Amino acid sequence: QVQLVQSGAEVKRPGASVKVSCKASGYSFTTYGVSWVRQAPGLGLEWMGWISGYNGHTNNAQKFQGRLTMTTDTSSTTAYLELRSLRPDDTAVYYCARDSVGTTGVVDYWGQGTLVTVSS
Amino acid sequence: DIQMTQSPSTLSASVGDRVTITCRASQSIGDWLAWYQHKPGKAPRPLIYKASSLESGVPSRFSGTGSGTEFTLTISSLQPDDFATYYCQQYNYYSTFGQGTTVEV
Numbered sequence: 001q002v003q004l005v006q007s008g009a010e011v012k013r014p015g016a017s018v019k020v021s022c023k024a025s026g027y028s029f030t031t032y033g034v035s036w037v038r039q040a041p042g043l044g045l046e047w048m049g050w051i052s053g054y055n056g057h058t059n060n061a062q063k064f065q066g067r068l069t070m071t072t073d074t075s076s077t078t079a080y081l082e083l084r085s086l087r088p089d090d091t092a093v094y095y096c097a098r099d100s101v102g103t104t105g106v107v108d109y110w111g112q113g114t115l116v117t118v119s120s
Numbered sequence: 121d122i123q124m125t126q127s128p129s130t131l132s133a134s135v136g137d138r139v140t141i142t143c144r145a146s147q148s149i150g151d152w153l154a155w156y157q158h159k160p161g162k163a164p165r166p167l168i169y170k171a172s173s174l175e176s177g178v179p180s181r182f183s184g185t186g187s188g189t190e191f192t193l194t195i196s197s198l199q200p201d202d203f204a205t206y207y208c209q210q211y212n213y214y215s216t217f218g219q220g221t222t223v224e225v
Contacts, residue, residue: 035215044220045156045164045207059214062121095163104215106154108175110163 002026004096004111011117017084020114022096029053029077033099035107036070036081038092050104051079086118122146122210126218133223139195141221143208148188152212155184155193159204168193
């Protein structure tokens with residue numbers, strides 16, 4: 001069965017970076033993409049960016065331009081999200097989700113979420 | 121980025137009610153719109169894709185309509201399992217979620 005298993009919770013200081021991993025199994029990693037979505041406390045879902053599992057092409061929401069890096073390791077079928085220059089309002093649960101391979105689409109399977117807390 | 125605006129933000133309803141949620145896009149997105157159901161502690165579940173196509177396994181009481189900039193999600197007869205938060209998502213240009221509509225008792 002399709003599974004996306006994310007790394008554990010993180011606590012970071014403002015200005016630091018965080019890297020979240022998302023290990024995919026149960027499907028052909030290179031025929032799908034991965035989107036990253038976050039949910040801050042009490043708020044809704046926010047799409048952050050997408051990466052193709054086939055060729056590593058990415059696109060991301062303008063607000064994260066310059067702070068966000070998404071990568072994949074096809075040998076381990078793992079996607080990574082790195083967010084830099086963290087601020088307290090980056091505190092959120094970060095989800096990876098299976099997406100289309102060529103561009104963004106409907107995300108069907110989701111990881112369990114990774115809580116990132118940014119606090120001094 | 122394309123902005124998605126849902127209304128209402130919160131909706132009070134009872135079992136058996138017909139419920140309608142609206143989603144408006146800041147520019148035309150064709151029919152590249154999905155709807156999700158989200159419950160606390162669970163992953164969001166896709167309900168509708170391409171504005172009106174029902175995902176496999178989703179009950180037929182859920183339906184979606186619209187194209188261009190205005191879309192609706194309708195639950196024809198609300199069931200106890202349907203109390204949740206619903207999000208629209210455009211995927212015409214990158215992706216954007218609406219702010220969510222919570223359906224509560």
